[in-house]
Amino acid sequence: MVVADQPDWVPEGLDVTVPNAARVYDCALGGYHNFGVDREFKDLAEKAWPGISQLAYANRAFLGRVVQWLVESGIRQFLDIGSGIPTLGNVHEVAQEIAPESRVVYVDIDPVAVSHSRAILTGNPYADAIQGDLRRPEEILYHPQVLELLDFSQPVAVLMIAVLHFISDDADPPGIVTKIAEPLVSGSYLALSHGTQAGRMSGEQEEVRQLYNRTPTPFFVRSPEQLADALAGLDIVEPGIVAITDWHPDPEEAGEPRQPAALGVVARKP
Numbered sequence: 001m002v003v004a005d006q007p008d009w010v011p012e013g014l015d016v017t018v019p020n021a022a023r024v025y026d027c028a029l030g031g032y033h034n035f036g037v038d039r040e041f042k043d044l045a046e047k048a049w050p051g052i053s054q055l056a057y058a059n060r061a062f063l064g065r066v067v068q069w070l071v072e073s074g075i076r077q078f079l080d081i082g083s084g085i086p087t088l089g090n091v092h093e094v095a096q097e098i099a100p101e102s103r104v105v106y107v108d109i110d111p112v113a114v115s116h117s118r119a120i121l122t123g124n125p126y127a128d129a130i131q132g133d134l135r136r137p138e139e140i141l142y143h144p145q146v147l148e149l150l151d152f153s154q155p156v157a158v159l160m161i162a163v164l165h166f167i168s169d170d171a172d173p174p175g176i177v178t179k180i181a182e183p184l185v186s187g188s189y190l191a192l193s194h195g196t197q198a199g200r201m202s203g204e205q206e207e208v209r210q211l212y213n214r215t216p217t218p219f220f221v222r223s224p225e226q227l228a229d230a231l232a233g234l235d236i237v238e239p240g241i242v243a244i245t246d247w248h249p250d251p252e253e254a255g256e257p258r259q260p261a262a263l264g265v266v267a268r269k270p
């Protein structure tokens, strides 16, 4: 269903009556590209998992540290899949501040995320945004705009930050990761963060998960072992598959709560 009288940034035909991952996340980060259903869903999730907004901020901070680490390791090309609605600390901002020649292509399934990414990239010849579905990695890797900006004869870092947990087992996440890693040259990297759950979910959490599973972006938690399986054949860099807040922690964020509900990892193609 499409609702009348929407803000002018809403693409035509967008269904704003079901919560959507990009906009729930935008809401958790204090953004304003979201709708009532997204805010209601975020409030429900906050009740089931208190501190979910802090988790979203911690995930953004993890992304920033990963990009900085990759640039310092010599990477100048980024393919950011499931990039989300632009907010503070976008990949091109972090990378180009250190190395202005860094190239970035943002990819998201959500048209709002893509149109806002394009809008903020106007005038930036080294960054672009395309619509794409991680479940069809070839369409992303061989997309004309990706091939125009990124040189796959040189190392590329593929970022899948807080997105693989929206891919069901039926869609074969390890197979997707393998297809993405396949055309990358040695010295390329894959980085991801992913929701996890050590014990059983509470009744309230299970209810929220069921609710989310009726939206276009169902959510699947996975264990460190499952992530290690998905990254088989790649070299996992130190400190391994850890809570996002434990991955090269920033001493300035030492007072922030630890976030064991999200795992982070960076892996290098040998």
Ligand SMILES: C[S@@+](CC[C@H](N)C(=O)[O-])C[C@H]1O[C@@H](n2cnc3c(N)ncnc32)[C@H](O)[C@@H]1O
Pocket (backbone or CB within 6 Å): 021, 022, 023, 025, 059, 060, 063, 081, 082, 083, 084, 085, 107, 108, 109, 110, 113, 132, 133, 134, 135, 160, 161, 162, 163, 166, 217
């Ligand atoms: C939680 S946000 C993460 C945004 C950003 N990567 C970050 O960590 O700050 C997840 C994003 O993944 C996108 N997404 C979900 N399923 C996707 C798919 N199959 N292909 C591409 N993007 C997808 C959503 O639209 C959303 O923007």
